[in-house]
Amino acid sequence: MRTLSRFGALSAVAAAALLCAPVAAHATAPGDNGTVKIHDAKTGDELRRNEPHVCTFYLDAFGFDGVQQVDWHIEAWAPTAHTKGETVKTGALTLDAEGHGRTENLSLPDGHYKLFWNFDGEKGSAKHKVFWTDCGTSQGGGSTPAPSASAPSPSAQGSEAPAPSASASASPSAQGGGSGDLAETGNGAPVGLLAGLAAALVAGGGYLVARRRRA
Numbered sequence: 414m415r416t417l418s419r420f421g422a423l424s425a426v427a428a429a430a431l432l433c434a435p436v437a438a439h440a441t442a443p444g445d446n447g448t449v450k451i452h453d454a455k456t457g458d459e460l461r462r463n464e465p466h467v468c469t470f471y472l473d474a475f476g477f478d479g480v481q482q483v484d485w486h487i488e489a490w491a492p493t494a495h496t497k498g499e500t501v502k503t504g505a506l507t508l509d510a511e512g513h514g515r516t517e518n519l520s521l522p523d524g525h526y527k528l529f530w531n532f533d534g535e536k537g538s539a540k541h542k543v544f545w546t547d548c549g550t551s552q553g554g555g556s557t558p559a560p561s562a563s564a565p566s567p568s569a570q571g572s573e574a575p576a577p578s579a580s581a582s583a584s585p586s587a588q589g590g591g592s593g594d595l596a597e598t599g600n601g602a603p604v605g606l607l608a609g610l611a612a613a614l615v616a617g618g619g620y621l622v623a624r625r626r627r628a
Contacts, residue, residue: 446512447481448475448540449474449528450473450542451467452471452473454468454469454518461475465543465545468546468548471518474513474514476513477512478534479509479512480507480508482533483507483531484504485529485531487503487521487526488500488527489501489525492525523547523549524546526546527543527544528541528543
């Protein structure tokens with residue numbers, strides 16, 4: 414009975430050791446744990462937030478294995494990349510004992526990019542982040558500025574012919590340049606016609622006077 418009890422105890426200890434061994438090995442072996450963030454240059458490296466819109470920036474790693482070696486590169490990315498997959502910046506980094514580390518400040522022309530973060534012991538694909546840089550230095554595509562208010566229009570510069578003056582627009586008859594028969598009085602009646610009527614009246618009156626004298 415004592416032998417069986419000892420055997421049972423030894424078996425339990427061995428089983429416990431076998432169960433704990435993989436856990437311990439997994440805890441000490443390098444793995445895919447950890448994350449990397451894009452940070453604005455003004456953001457503190459202790460903050461675990463990602464900032465996908467930056468100007469000057471750096472790469473900040475958290476929760477990796479201690480003293481882990483990292484290789485990273487950044488590629489130009491659609492829609493702003495002229496050539497997709499073109500590597501525009503590379504670097505290497507050794508993390509501290511707590512699996513944390515950051516790069517120096519970096520800068521890129523305004524555009525869209527993708528970070529690829531490779532490290533020792535990774536068992537999957539590289540960790541990655543997409544982000545935009547925008548420092549307000551993009552050129553081209555701007556709209557044409559509107560003309561200034563002080564610039565005179567073509568009509569204001571006298572390019573159009575001036576309207577005829579009132580004196581120039583008068584008819585020749587009003588200016589006295591026509592014949593006497595067409596000249597008008599102030600009420601619009603032809604001067605020649607009035608003169609003719611006056612002469613006829615004078616002649617008629619003389620005729621009546623002469624007949625009375627004869628009679």
